[in-house]
Amino acid sequence: MSAGGEHLKDEVRLALKDPADSDIEHSIQIITREKGTRRQVVLSGGIAGLVSRFCVAPLDVVKIRLQLQIHSLSDPASHHDVVGPIYKGTLSTMRTIIKQEGITGLWKGNIPAELMYVCYGALQFTAYRTTTQILAQLDPHRLPPALESFVSGAVAGGLATASTYPLDLLRTRFAAQGTERIYTSLLASVRDIARSEGPAGFFRGCSAAVGQIVPYMGLFFATYESLRPVLSGLENMPFGSGDAAAGVIASVLAKSGVFPLDLVRKRLQVQGPTRTLYVHRNIPEYRGVFSTIAMIVRTQGVRGLYRGLTVSLIKAAPASAITMWTYERSLKLLRDFRVAE
Template sequence: MADHGPKSDISLAGTFASSAFAACFAELCTIPLDTAKVRLQLQKKAVAGDGGALPKYRGMIGTVGTIAREEGLSALWKGIVPGLHRQCLFGGLRIGMYEPVKAFYVGDNFVGDVPLSKKVLAALTTGAVAIAIANPTDLVKVRLQAEGKLPPGVPRRYSGALNAYSTIVRQEGVGALWTGLGPNVARNAIINAAELASYDQIKQTILKVPGFTDNVFTHLLSGLGAGFFAVCIGSPVDVGPLAFYKGFIPNFGRLGSWNVIMFLTLEQVKATNLSHDNFGALLYSISSVW
Protein backbone atom coordinates (compact mmCIF):
# COMPACT_ATOMS: atom_id res chain seq x y z
CA MET A 1 0.00 0.00 0.00
CA ALA A 2 1.20 3.50 -0.79
CA ASP A 3 2.08 5.39 2.38
CA HIS A 4 0.18 8.61 1.77
CA GLY A 5 -0.91 8.74 5.39
CA PRO A 6 -3.99 7.07 6.85
CA LYS A 7 -6.87 6.78 4.44
CA SER A 8 -9.96 8.71 5.38
CA ASP A 9 -13.46 9.15 4.16
CA ILE A 10 -13.19 12.90 4.67
CA SER A 11 -13.87 14.87 1.50
CA LEU A 12 -11.56 17.58 0.20
CA ALA A 13 -13.99 20.20 1.54
CA GLY A 14 -14.03 18.41 4.89
CA THR A 15 -10.23 18.32 4.96
CA PHE A 16 -10.11 22.05 4.26
CA ALA A 17 -12.70 22.77 6.96
CA SER A 18 -10.97 20.64 9.59
CA SER A 19 -7.59 22.22 8.74
CA ALA A 20 -9.04 25.73 8.92
CA PHE A 21 -10.72 24.99 12.25
CA ALA A 22 -7.54 23.56 13.78
CA ALA A 23 -5.47 26.51 12.54
CA CYS A 24 -8.02 29.02 13.86
CA PHE A 25 -8.14 27.36 17.28
CA ALA A 26 -4.33 27.39 17.53
CA GLU A 27 -4.29 31.05 16.47
CA LEU A 28 -6.87 31.98 19.10
CA CYS A 29 -4.82 30.30 21.83
CA THR A 30 -1.41 31.68 20.87
CA ILE A 31 -1.96 35.12 19.34
CA PRO A 32 -0.85 36.91 22.57
CA LEU A 33 2.62 35.47 21.91
CA ASP A 34 2.44 36.62 18.31
CA THR A 35 1.39 40.11 19.37
CA ALA A 36 4.37 40.24 21.72
CA LYS A 37 6.68 39.03 18.95
CA VAL A 38 5.49 41.79 16.58
CA ARG A 39 5.99 44.46 19.28
CA LEU A 40 9.52 43.21 19.94
CA GLN A 41 10.33 43.23 16.23
CA LEU A 42 8.99 46.77 15.79
CA GLN A 43 10.85 47.92 18.91
CA LYS A 44 14.09 46.46 17.57
CA LYS A 45 13.73 48.55 14.40
CA ALA A 46 12.90 51.70 16.40
CA VAL A 47 15.84 51.26 18.78
CA ALA A 48 18.17 50.62 15.85
CA GLY A 49 17.08 53.96 14.37
CA ASP A 50 17.57 55.83 17.64
CA GLY A 51 20.71 54.81 19.48
CA GLY A 52 19.62 56.61 22.66
CA ALA A 53 16.21 54.96 22.96
CA LEU A 54 15.70 52.49 25.79
CA PRO A 55 13.68 49.35 25.00
CA LYS A 56 10.23 49.29 26.52
CA TYR A 57 9.68 45.58 26.07
CA ARG A 58 12.01 42.88 27.35
CA GLY A 59 11.51 39.24 26.44
CA MET A 60 8.38 37.48 25.24
CA ILE A 61 6.76 36.98 28.66
CA GLY A 62 7.79 40.43 29.84
CA THR A 63 6.25 41.97 26.72
CA VAL A 64 2.99 40.08 27.26
CA GLY A 65 2.89 41.37 30.84
CA THR A 66 3.65 44.97 29.83
CA ILE A 67 0.94 45.01 27.16
CA ALA A 68 -1.63 43.49 29.53
CA ARG A 69 -0.77 45.94 32.31
CA GLU A 70 -0.68 49.10 30.20
CA GLU A 71 -3.34 48.37 27.57
CA GLY A 72 -5.53 45.68 29.08
CA LEU A 73 -5.76 41.96 28.35
CA SER A 74 -7.82 42.54 25.21
CA ALA A 75 -4.82 44.25 23.58
CA LEU A 76 -3.07 40.88 23.47
CA TRP A 77 -5.73 39.70 21.04
CA LYS A 78 -5.40 42.78 18.83
CA GLY A 79 -5.54 41.52 15.28
CA ILE A 80 -7.34 38.28 16.14
CA VAL A 81 -10.06 38.83 13.51
CA PRO A 82 -7.67 39.16 10.55
CA GLY A 83 -5.59 36.44 12.22
CA LEU A 84 -8.58 34.11 12.01
CA HIS A 85 -9.23 35.28 8.44
CA ARG A 86 -5.63 34.35 7.67
CA GLN A 87 -5.89 30.92 9.21
CA CYS A 88 -9.20 30.17 7.47
CA LEU A 89 -7.52 30.74 4.12
CA PHE A 90 -3.83 30.11 4.71
CA GLY A 91 -4.19 27.35 7.28
CA GLY A 92 -7.07 25.67 5.52
CA LEU A 93 -5.30 25.67 2.15
CA ARG A 94 -1.73 24.84 3.16
CA ILE A 95 -2.71 22.04 5.53
CA GLY A 96 -5.78 20.82 3.69
CA MET A 97 -4.00 20.55 0.33
CA TYR A 98 -0.89 18.85 1.72
CA GLU A 99 -2.02 15.21 1.49
CA PRO A 100 -3.60 15.54 -2.00
CA VAL A 101 -0.54 17.38 -3.35
CA LYS A 102 1.82 14.86 -1.77
CA ALA A 103 -0.17 12.01 -3.35
CA PHE A 104 0.01 13.83 -6.70
CA TYR A 105 3.79 14.15 -6.52
CA VAL A 106 4.39 10.47 -5.75
CA GLY A 107 1.76 9.20 -8.20
CA ASP A 108 -1.14 6.77 -7.84
CA ASN A 109 1.02 3.68 -8.28
CA PHE A 110 3.59 4.56 -5.62
CA VAL A 111 4.26 1.86 -3.02
CA GLY A 112 6.13 2.30 0.27
CA ASP A 113 7.08 5.22 2.51
CA VAL A 114 6.81 8.60 0.85
CA PRO A 115 10.34 10.11 0.54
CA LEU A 116 11.03 13.14 2.70
CA SER A 117 11.89 15.11 -0.44
CA LYS A 118 8.34 14.65 -1.75
CA LYS A 119 6.89 15.73 1.58
CA VAL A 120 9.01 18.87 1.55
CA LEU A 121 8.07 19.61 -2.06
CA ALA A 122 4.36 19.19 -1.32
CA ALA A 123 4.55 21.48 1.71
CA LEU A 124 6.55 24.10 -0.20
CA THR A 125 3.88 24.05 -2.90
CA THR A 126 0.88 24.37 -0.59
CA GLY A 127 2.57 27.02 1.54
CA ALA A 128 3.38 29.18 -1.49
CA VAL A 129 -0.08 28.85 -3.04
CA ALA A 130 -1.87 29.44 0.26
CA ILE A 131 -0.01 32.62 1.23
CA ALA A 132 -0.37 34.02 -2.30
CA ILE A 133 -4.13 33.86 -1.72
CA ALA A 134 -4.08 34.88 1.96
CA ASN A 135 -1.51 37.71 1.79
CA PRO A 136 -4.12 40.48 2.39
CA THR A 137 -5.11 38.88 5.70
CA ASP A 138 -1.45 38.73 6.75
CA LEU A 139 -0.97 42.41 5.93
CA VAL A 140 -4.04 43.55 7.86
CA LYS A 141 -3.18 41.36 10.86
CA VAL A 142 0.30 42.89 11.20
CA ARG A 143 -0.96 46.45 10.72
CA LEU A 144 -3.61 46.08 13.41
CA GLN A 145 -1.10 44.54 15.80
CA ALA A 146 1.33 47.38 15.11
CA GLU A 147 -1.33 50.00 15.86
CA GLY A 148 -1.52 48.75 19.41
CA LYS A 149 1.85 50.37 20.17
CA LEU A 150 0.59 53.87 19.35
CA PRO A 151 0.40 56.13 22.44
CA PRO A 152 -3.00 57.13 23.88
CA GLY A 153 -4.69 59.96 21.98
CA VAL A 154 -3.03 59.19 18.68
CA PRO A 155 -5.77 58.44 16.13
CA ARG A 156 -5.88 54.93 14.74
CA ARG A 157 -6.00 54.42 11.00
CA TYR A 158 -8.37 51.48 11.19
CA SER A 159 -11.42 50.78 13.32
CA GLY A 160 -11.28 47.04 12.68
CA ALA A 161 -10.32 44.33 10.23
CA LEU A 162 -12.99 44.96 7.59
CA ASN A 163 -12.37 48.71 7.81
CA ALA A 164 -8.65 48.06 7.32
CA TYR A 165 -9.25 46.08 4.13
CA SER A 166 -11.48 48.80 2.68
CA THR A 167 -9.22 51.65 3.80
CA ILE A 168 -6.13 50.06 2.27
CA VAL A 169 -7.92 49.48 -1.03
CA ARG A 170 -9.33 53.01 -1.08
CA GLN A 171 -6.13 54.81 -0.10
CA GLU A 172 -3.44 52.58 -1.56
CA GLY A 173 -5.15 50.49 -4.23
CA VAL A 174 -6.03 46.81 -4.45
CA GLY A 175 -2.43 45.87 -5.20
CA ALA A 176 -1.36 47.15 -1.77
CA LEU A 177 -3.08 44.15 -0.18
CA TRP A 178 -0.33 42.02 -1.71
CA THR A 179 2.51 44.20 -0.41
CA GLY A 180 5.52 42.06 0.45
CA LEU A 181 4.17 39.05 -1.43
CA GLY A 182 7.57 37.82 -2.65
CA PRO A 183 9.26 37.61 0.77
CA ASN A 184 6.00 36.33 2.27
CA VAL A 185 5.79 33.47 -0.22
CA ALA A 186 9.41 32.51 0.41
CA ARG A 187 9.09 32.70 4.19
CA ASN A 188 5.78 30.89 4.53
CA ALA A 189 6.61 28.19 1.99
CA ILE A 190 9.80 27.40 3.92
CA ILE A 191 8.13 27.40 7.33
CA ASN A 192 5.20 25.36 6.01
CA ALA A 193 7.64 22.77 4.68
CA ALA A 194 9.41 22.69 8.04
CA GLU A 195 6.14 22.20 9.91
CA LEU A 196 4.17 19.78 7.75
CA ALA A 197 6.98 17.67 6.33
CA SER A 198 8.66 17.30 9.73
CA TYR A 199 5.36 16.43 11.46
CA ASP A 200 4.65 13.85 8.77
CA GLN A 201 8.17 12.39 8.96
CA ILE A 202 8.40 12.39 12.77
CA LYS A 203 4.99 10.79 13.16
CA GLN A 204 5.86 8.13 10.57
CA THR A 205 9.12 7.39 12.41
CA ILE A 206 7.49 7.23 15.85
CA LEU A 207 4.80 4.83 14.66
CA LYS A 208 7.54 2.37 13.65
CA VAL A 209 8.79 2.25 17.26
CA PRO A 210 7.32 -0.73 19.16
CA GLY A 211 4.71 0.37 21.67
CA PHE A 212 3.76 3.59 19.95
CA THR A 213 0.35 4.01 18.35
CA ASP A 214 -1.48 6.78 16.50
CA ASN A 215 -2.67 8.52 19.65
CA VAL A 216 -2.55 11.89 21.40
CA PHE A 217 0.94 11.29 22.83
CA THR A 218 2.32 10.57 19.36
CA HIS A 219 0.60 13.69 18.01
CA LEU A 220 2.04 15.74 20.90
CA LEU A 221 5.60 14.57 20.25
CA SER A 222 5.24 15.10 16.51
CA GLY A 223 3.79 18.57 17.02
CA LEU A 224 6.66 19.58 19.30
CA GLY A 225 9.11 18.25 16.73
CA ALA A 226 7.37 20.19 13.96
CA GLY A 227 7.55 23.39 16.02
CA PHE A 228 11.24 22.82 16.77
CA PHE A 229 12.17 22.32 13.12
CA ALA A 230 9.99 25.25 12.06
CA VAL A 231 11.96 27.52 14.40
CA CYS A 232 15.33 26.03 13.40
CA ILE A 233 14.59 26.58 9.71
CA GLY A 234 12.30 29.61 9.87
CA SER A 235 14.05 31.82 12.45
CA PRO A 236 17.01 32.72 10.22
CA VAL A 237 14.45 33.90 7.67
CA ASP A 238 12.72 36.05 10.30
CA VAL A 239 15.54 37.46 12.39
CA GLY A 240 18.77 36.75 10.43
CA PRO A 241 21.31 33.98 11.03
CA LEU A 242 23.37 35.93 13.58
CA ALA A 243 20.33 36.63 15.79
CA PHE A 244 18.92 33.12 15.44
CA TYR A 245 19.92 31.62 18.79
CA LYS A 246 19.13 34.82 20.65
CA GLY A 247 15.50 34.61 19.56
CA PHE A 248 15.16 30.83 19.63
CA ILE A 249 13.27 30.46 22.92
CA PRO A 250 10.53 33.06 22.24
CA ASN A 251 10.15 31.83 18.67
CA PHE A 252 9.83 28.24 19.85
CA GLY A 253 7.35 29.36 22.51
CA ARG A 254 5.15 30.75 19.75
CA LEU A 255 5.63 28.20 16.97
CA GLY A 256 6.00 25.20 19.26
CA SER A 257 2.77 25.87 21.12
CA TRP A 258 0.96 26.75 17.88
CA ASN A 259 1.97 23.51 16.19
CA VAL A 260 1.13 21.34 19.19
CA ILE A 261 -2.35 22.87 19.53
CA MET A 262 -3.01 22.85 15.79
CA PHE A 263 -1.92 19.26 15.13
CA LEU A 264 -3.65 17.89 18.24
CA THR A 265 -6.86 19.65 17.24
CA LEU A 266 -6.56 18.57 13.60
CA GLU A 267 -6.02 14.91 14.48
CA GLN A 268 -9.00 14.91 16.83
CA VAL A 269 -11.30 16.63 14.35
CA LYS A 270 -10.26 14.28 11.56
CA ALA A 271 -10.79 11.29 13.86
CA THR A 272 -14.50 12.12 13.96
CA ASN A 273 -14.54 11.59 10.15
CA LEU A 274 -16.72 14.70 9.95
CA SER A 275 -20.25 13.42 9.61
CA HIS A 276 -22.58 15.71 7.63
CA ASP A 277 -23.91 17.24 10.86
CA ASN A 278 -20.42 17.84 12.24
CA PHE A 279 -19.21 19.20 8.90
CA GLY A 280 -22.06 21.70 8.75
CA ALA A 281 -21.39 22.87 12.29
CA LEU A 282 -17.68 23.19 11.54
CA LEU A 283 -18.30 25.27 8.43
CA TYR A 284 -20.66 27.51 10.39
CA SER A 285 -18.08 28.08 13.14
CA ILE A 286 -15.41 28.96 10.56
CA SER A 287 -17.68 31.26 8.53
CA SER A 288 -18.67 33.14 11.68
CA VAL A 289 -15.21 34.75 11.97
CA TRP A 290 -15.91 36.73 8.80
Protein backbone atom coordinates (compact mmCIF):
# COMPACT_ATOMS: atom_id res chain seq x y z
CA MET A 1 0.00 0.00 0.00
CA SER A 2 1.31 3.48 -0.74
CA ALA A 3 1.62 6.33 1.74
CA GLY A 4 -1.29 4.59 3.42
CA GLY A 5 -1.19 2.67 6.68
CA GLU A 6 -2.23 4.33 9.84
CA HIS A 7 -1.50 7.89 8.61
CA LEU A 8 -4.01 7.56 5.79
CA LYS A 9 -6.62 5.90 7.98
CA ASP A 10 -6.25 8.60 10.63
CA GLU A 11 -6.67 11.30 7.98
CA VAL A 12 -9.82 9.68 6.61
CA ARG A 13 -11.20 9.15 10.11
CA LEU A 14 -10.63 12.81 10.98
CA ALA A 15 -12.30 13.91 7.75
CA LEU A 16 -15.37 11.84 8.53
CA LYS A 17 -15.60 13.23 12.06
CA ASP A 18 -15.37 16.85 10.90
CA PRO A 19 -18.99 18.15 10.70
CA ALA A 20 -18.05 20.31 7.74
CA ASP A 21 -16.62 17.39 5.74
CA SER A 22 -18.58 14.42 6.98
CA ASP A 23 -19.96 13.04 3.72
CA ILE A 24 -18.67 9.69 2.54
CA GLU A 25 -17.69 10.91 -0.92
CA HIS A 26 -15.15 13.24 0.63
CA SER A 27 -13.42 10.38 2.43
CA ILE A 28 -13.32 8.30 -0.75
CA GLN A 29 -11.73 11.21 -2.61
CA ILE A 30 -9.04 11.43 0.07
CA ILE A 31 -8.23 7.72 -0.28
CA THR A 32 -8.16 7.95 -4.07
CA ARG A 33 -5.89 10.96 -4.03
CA GLU A 34 -3.45 9.39 -1.56
CA LYS A 35 -3.34 5.93 -3.10
CA GLY A 36 -3.54 6.83 -6.78
CA THR A 37 -6.22 6.29 -9.39
CA ARG A 38 -7.75 2.89 -10.06
CA ARG A 39 -5.73 2.48 -13.27
CA GLN A 40 -2.51 3.40 -11.47
CA VAL A 41 -3.23 0.82 -8.78
CA VAL A 42 -3.99 -1.88 -11.38
CA LEU A 43 -0.86 -1.11 -13.40
CA SER A 44 1.39 -0.97 -10.33
CA GLY A 45 0.05 -4.29 -9.06
CA GLY A 46 0.65 -5.92 -12.44
CA ILE A 47 4.22 -4.65 -12.66
CA ALA A 48 4.96 -5.82 -9.12
CA GLY A 49 3.69 -9.33 -9.84
CA LEU A 50 5.64 -9.60 -13.09
CA VAL A 51 8.97 -8.56 -11.59
CA SER A 52 8.54 -10.68 -8.47
CA ARG A 53 7.59 -13.81 -10.35
CA PHE A 54 10.59 -13.74 -12.69
CA CYS A 55 13.04 -13.27 -9.83
CA VAL A 56 11.81 -16.17 -7.70
CA ALA A 57 10.80 -18.62 -10.47
CA PRO A 58 13.69 -21.07 -9.81
CA LEU A 59 12.78 -21.33 -6.13
CA ASP A 60 9.16 -21.91 -7.08
CA VAL A 61 10.06 -24.85 -9.32
CA VAL A 62 12.21 -26.35 -6.57
CA LYS A 63 9.40 -25.97 -4.05
CA ILE A 64 6.88 -27.70 -6.32
CA ARG A 65 9.24 -30.61 -6.99
CA LEU A 66 9.81 -31.11 -3.25
CA GLN A 67 6.10 -30.84 -2.43
CA LEU A 68 5.20 -33.54 -4.94
CA GLN A 69 7.87 -35.95 -3.68
CA ILE A 70 6.23 -38.53 -1.41
CA HIS A 71 9.01 -40.99 -0.49
CA SER A 72 11.00 -40.59 2.72
CA LEU A 73 14.51 -39.22 2.37
CA SER A 74 15.55 -40.67 5.74
CA ASP A 75 14.48 -44.20 4.78
CA PRO A 76 16.44 -45.49 1.75
CA ALA A 77 14.11 -48.49 1.46
CA SER A 78 11.21 -46.18 0.65
CA HIS A 79 12.66 -45.06 -2.67
CA HIS A 80 14.83 -47.91 -3.93
CA ASP A 81 12.40 -48.56 -6.80
CA VAL A 82 11.41 -44.96 -7.50
CA VAL A 83 11.41 -44.00 -11.17
CA GLY A 84 12.69 -40.45 -11.53
CA PRO A 85 14.93 -38.09 -9.57
CA ILE A 86 15.23 -37.97 -5.79
CA TYR A 87 15.55 -34.46 -4.42
CA LYS A 88 17.29 -33.75 -1.10
CA GLY A 89 17.21 -30.03 -0.39
CA THR A 90 17.05 -26.71 -2.17
CA LEU A 91 20.56 -26.43 -3.60
CA SER A 92 20.80 -30.14 -4.38
CA THR A 93 17.47 -30.00 -6.20
CA MET A 94 18.61 -27.00 -8.24
CA ARG A 95 21.79 -28.81 -9.26
CA THR A 96 19.85 -31.93 -10.22
CA ILE A 97 17.38 -29.97 -12.35
CA ILE A 98 20.16 -28.06 -14.13
CA LYS A 99 22.11 -31.27 -14.74
CA GLN A 100 19.15 -33.25 -16.09
CA GLU A 101 17.01 -30.55 -17.72
CA GLY A 102 19.31 -27.58 -18.29
CA ILE A 103 19.18 -24.11 -16.77
CA THR A 104 15.82 -23.44 -18.42
CA GLY A 105 14.36 -26.22 -16.28
CA LEU A 106 14.34 -23.78 -13.37
CA TRP A 107 11.88 -21.58 -15.26
CA LYS A 108 9.43 -24.30 -16.29
CA GLY A 109 5.88 -23.02 -16.04
CA ASN A 110 7.07 -19.43 -16.12
CA ILE A 111 4.70 -18.29 -18.89
CA PRO A 112 1.44 -19.23 -17.12
CA ALA A 113 3.03 -18.09 -13.87
CA GLU A 114 3.87 -14.66 -15.29
CA LEU A 115 0.33 -14.30 -16.61
CA MET A 116 -1.02 -15.39 -13.24
CA TYR A 117 1.17 -13.02 -11.26
CA VAL A 118 0.32 -10.03 -13.44
CA CYS A 119 -3.41 -10.72 -13.22
CA TYR A 120 -3.21 -11.69 -9.57
CA GLY A 121 -1.25 -8.63 -8.56
CA ALA A 122 -3.58 -6.26 -10.36
CA LEU A 123 -6.73 -7.94 -9.00
CA GLN A 124 -5.32 -8.22 -5.49
CA PHE A 125 -4.35 -4.60 -5.03
CA THR A 126 -7.47 -3.32 -6.77
CA ALA A 127 -9.74 -5.46 -4.58
CA TYR A 128 -7.81 -4.42 -1.48
CA ARG A 129 -8.15 -0.76 -2.35
CA THR A 130 -11.86 -1.10 -3.18
CA THR A 131 -12.60 -3.04 0.01
CA THR A 132 -10.76 -0.44 2.05
CA GLN A 133 -12.89 2.28 0.48
CA ILE A 134 -16.08 0.37 1.26
CA LEU A 135 -15.03 -0.18 4.87
CA ALA A 136 -14.42 3.55 5.16
CA GLN A 137 -18.15 4.05 4.70
CA LEU A 138 -18.90 2.25 7.97
CA ASP A 139 -18.08 5.35 10.05
CA PRO A 140 -18.94 5.89 12.90
CA HIS A 141 -18.89 2.08 13.22
CA ARG A 142 -15.43 1.64 11.72
CA LEU A 143 -13.60 -1.61 12.33
CA PRO A 144 -10.30 -1.49 14.25
CA PRO A 145 -7.37 -0.76 11.87
CA ALA A 146 -5.88 -4.27 12.16
CA LEU A 147 -9.27 -5.89 11.50
CA GLU A 148 -9.84 -3.61 8.50
CA SER A 149 -6.52 -4.74 7.04
CA PHE A 150 -7.38 -8.40 7.71
CA VAL A 151 -10.79 -8.17 6.03
CA SER A 152 -9.45 -6.23 3.05
CA GLY A 153 -6.54 -8.63 2.62
CA ALA A 154 -8.74 -11.72 2.92
CA VAL A 155 -11.27 -10.44 0.38
CA ALA A 156 -8.55 -9.35 -2.04
CA GLY A 157 -6.65 -12.63 -1.76
CA GLY A 158 -9.73 -14.81 -2.14
CA LEU A 159 -11.05 -13.02 -5.22
CA ALA A 160 -7.65 -12.87 -6.92
CA THR A 161 -6.92 -16.54 -6.20
CA ALA A 162 -10.23 -17.86 -7.53
CA SER A 163 -10.04 -15.67 -10.65
CA THR A 164 -6.52 -16.74 -11.63
CA TYR A 165 -6.61 -20.35 -10.43
CA PRO A 166 -6.52 -22.05 -13.87
CA LEU A 167 -3.19 -20.32 -14.53
CA ASP A 168 -1.90 -21.49 -11.16
CA LEU A 169 -2.79 -25.08 -12.02
CA LEU A 170 -1.04 -24.80 -15.38
CA ARG A 171 2.05 -23.36 -13.67
CA THR A 172 2.21 -26.37 -11.33
CA ARG A 173 1.76 -28.92 -14.09
CA PHE A 174 4.45 -27.39 -16.28
CA ALA A 175 6.86 -27.14 -13.33
CA ALA A 176 6.21 -30.81 -12.48
CA GLN A 177 7.20 -31.98 -15.97
CA GLY A 178 10.54 -33.71 -16.25
CA THR A 179 12.50 -34.39 -19.41
CA GLU A 180 9.42 -36.01 -20.95
CA ARG A 181 6.95 -33.29 -21.86
CA ILE A 182 3.26 -33.85 -21.19
CA TYR A 183 2.17 -30.46 -22.50
CA THR A 184 4.02 -28.89 -25.42
CA SER A 185 2.65 -25.36 -25.09
CA LEU A 186 0.27 -23.23 -23.06
CA LEU A 187 -2.50 -23.42 -25.65
CA ALA A 188 -2.01 -27.16 -26.06
CA SER A 189 -2.28 -27.68 -22.31
CA VAL A 190 -5.53 -25.72 -22.15
CA ARG A 191 -6.94 -27.74 -25.03
CA ASP A 192 -5.83 -31.09 -23.56
CA ILE A 193 -7.19 -30.40 -20.07
CA ALA A 194 -10.49 -29.10 -21.43
CA ARG A 195 -10.89 -32.19 -23.62
CA SER A 196 -9.84 -34.86 -21.12
CA GLU A 197 -10.93 -33.34 -17.79
CA GLY A 198 -13.55 -30.74 -18.63
CA PRO A 199 -13.85 -27.26 -17.07
CA ALA A 200 -13.57 -28.72 -13.56
CA GLY A 201 -10.07 -29.91 -14.42
CA PHE A 202 -8.81 -26.33 -14.28
CA PHE A 203 -9.99 -25.97 -10.68
CA ARG A 204 -8.55 -29.08 -9.03
CA GLY A 205 -7.53 -28.07 -5.51
CA CYS A 206 -9.16 -24.65 -5.73
CA SER A 207 -10.86 -25.05 -2.34
CA ALA A 208 -7.47 -25.64 -0.71
CA ALA A 209 -6.11 -22.57 -2.49
CA VAL A 210 -8.88 -20.29 -1.28
CA GLY A 211 -8.74 -21.85 2.17
CA GLN A 212 -5.04 -21.06 2.22
CA ILE A 213 -4.98 -17.62 0.68
CA VAL A 214 -7.78 -16.00 2.66
CA PRO A 215 -6.12 -16.31 6.09
CA TYR A 216 -2.68 -15.86 4.54
CA MET A 217 -3.45 -12.57 2.85
CA GLY A 218 -5.50 -11.37 5.78
CA LEU A 219 -2.63 -12.00 8.19
CA PHE A 220 -0.10 -10.68 5.69
CA PHE A 221 -1.77 -7.33 5.12
CA ALA A 222 -2.67 -6.91 8.80
CA THR A 223 0.97 -7.47 9.80
CA TYR A 224 2.28 -5.37 6.93
CA GLU A 225 0.06 -2.40 7.72
CA SER A 226 1.07 -2.59 11.39
CA LEU A 227 4.82 -2.87 10.79
CA ARG A 228 5.26 -0.51 7.86
CA PRO A 229 4.70 2.78 9.75
CA VAL A 230 7.16 1.64 12.43
CA LEU A 231 9.88 0.29 10.13
CA SER A 232 9.67 3.17 7.67
CA GLY A 233 10.84 5.50 10.43
CA LEU A 234 13.95 3.47 11.25
CA GLU A 235 17.34 4.33 9.81
CA ASN A 236 19.78 2.03 8.00
CA MET A 237 17.08 -0.28 6.65
CA PRO A 238 18.10 -2.44 3.66
CA PHE A 239 17.87 -0.23 0.56
CA GLY A 240 16.27 2.36 2.83
CA SER A 241 13.01 0.47 2.46
CA GLY A 242 10.87 -0.06 5.54
CA ASP A 243 7.99 -1.38 3.44
CA ALA A 244 10.20 -4.14 2.00
CA ALA A 245 11.28 -5.24 5.49
CA ALA A 246 7.66 -5.23 6.64
CA GLY A 247 6.75 -7.37 3.64
CA VAL A 248 9.43 -9.94 4.51
CA ILE A 249 8.33 -10.34 8.12
CA ALA A 250 4.63 -10.43 7.30
CA SER A 251 5.10 -13.01 4.57
CA VAL A 252 7.20 -15.42 6.66
CA LEU A 253 4.76 -15.38 9.57
CA ALA A 254 1.70 -15.89 7.37
CA LYS A 255 3.28 -18.51 5.11
CA SER A 256 4.25 -20.86 7.95
CA GLY A 257 0.72 -21.02 9.29
CA VAL A 258 -0.99 -22.13 6.08
CA PHE A 259 1.73 -24.20 4.39
CA PRO A 260 -0.02 -27.60 4.70
CA LEU A 261 -2.87 -26.30 2.54
CA ASP A 262 -0.36 -25.13 -0.06
CA LEU A 263 1.12 -28.63 -0.25
CA VAL A 264 -2.34 -30.20 -0.51
CA ARG A 265 -3.19 -27.79 -3.33
CA LYS A 266 -0.12 -28.88 -5.32
CA ARG A 267 -0.89 -32.57 -4.84
CA LEU A 268 -4.47 -32.05 -6.03
CA GLN A 269 -3.43 -29.95 -9.03
CA VAL A 270 -1.56 -32.84 -10.64
CA GLN A 271 -4.42 -35.33 -10.25
CA GLY A 272 -6.23 -36.62 -13.30
CA PRO A 273 -5.21 -38.72 -16.32
CA THR A 274 -1.64 -37.32 -16.34
CA ARG A 275 -0.93 -38.02 -12.64
CA THR A 276 1.66 -40.75 -13.29
CA LEU A 277 3.44 -38.93 -16.12
CA TYR A 278 5.18 -36.13 -14.19
CA VAL A 279 8.76 -36.14 -12.93
CA HIS A 280 7.52 -38.03 -9.84
CA ARG A 281 5.73 -41.09 -11.23
CA ASN A 282 4.47 -42.35 -7.87
CA ILE A 283 2.12 -39.52 -6.87
CA PRO A 284 -0.87 -41.13 -5.07
CA GLU A 285 -4.46 -40.54 -6.07
CA TYR A 286 -6.07 -37.86 -3.90
CA ARG A 287 -9.72 -36.77 -3.99
CA GLY A 288 -10.37 -33.94 -1.54
CA VAL A 289 -8.68 -31.55 0.85
CA PHE A 290 -9.44 -33.33 4.11
CA SER A 291 -8.94 -36.85 2.77
CA THR A 292 -5.62 -35.73 1.27
CA ILE A 293 -4.46 -34.33 4.60
CA ALA A 294 -5.50 -37.54 6.37
CA MET A 295 -3.73 -39.73 3.81
CA ILE A 296 -0.50 -37.72 3.98
CA VAL A 297 -0.45 -37.81 7.79
CA ARG A 298 -1.17 -41.56 7.78
CA THR A 299 1.48 -42.48 5.21
CA GLN A 300 4.14 -39.78 5.67
CA GLY A 301 3.50 -38.37 9.13
CA VAL A 302 2.81 -34.76 10.06
CA ARG A 303 6.19 -33.77 8.62
CA GLY A 304 4.85 -34.81 5.24
CA LEU A 305 2.58 -31.76 5.28
CA TYR A 306 5.62 -29.47 5.48
CA ARG A 307 7.75 -30.75 2.62
CA GLY A 308 9.28 -27.80 0.82
CA LEU A 309 8.63 -25.41 3.72
CA THR A 310 12.24 -24.25 3.91
CA VAL A 311 12.47 -23.22 0.26
CA SER A 312 8.95 -21.82 0.52
CA LEU A 313 10.05 -19.47 3.30
CA ILE A 314 13.23 -18.62 1.41
CA LYS A 315 11.06 -17.80 -1.61
CA ALA A 316 8.39 -15.95 0.35
CA ALA A 317 10.73 -13.38 1.83
CA PRO A 318 12.25 -11.98 -1.38
CA ALA A 319 9.00 -12.46 -3.32
CA SER A 320 6.96 -10.34 -0.93
CA ALA A 321 9.71 -7.78 -0.47
CA ILE A 322 10.15 -7.41 -4.24
CA THR A 323 6.37 -7.25 -4.77
CA MET A 324 5.68 -4.59 -2.15
CA TRP A 325 8.83 -2.57 -2.98
CA THR A 326 8.09 -2.62 -6.73
CA TYR A 327 4.43 -1.77 -6.15
CA GLU A 328 5.22 1.22 -3.95
CA ARG A 329 7.85 2.58 -6.35
CA SER A 330 5.79 1.92 -9.48
CA LEU A 331 2.79 3.68 -8.01
CA LYS A 332 4.93 6.62 -6.93
CA LEU A 333 6.42 6.97 -10.42
CA LEU A 334 3.01 6.77 -12.07
CA ARG A 335 1.68 9.43 -9.73
CA ASP A 336 4.76 11.67 -10.08
CA PHE A 337 4.61 11.55 -13.89
CA ARG A 338 0.80 11.60 -13.90
CA VAL A 339 0.56 8.40 -15.94
CA ALA A 340 -2.74 6.47 -16.21
CA GLU A 341 -4.73 9.07 -14.31
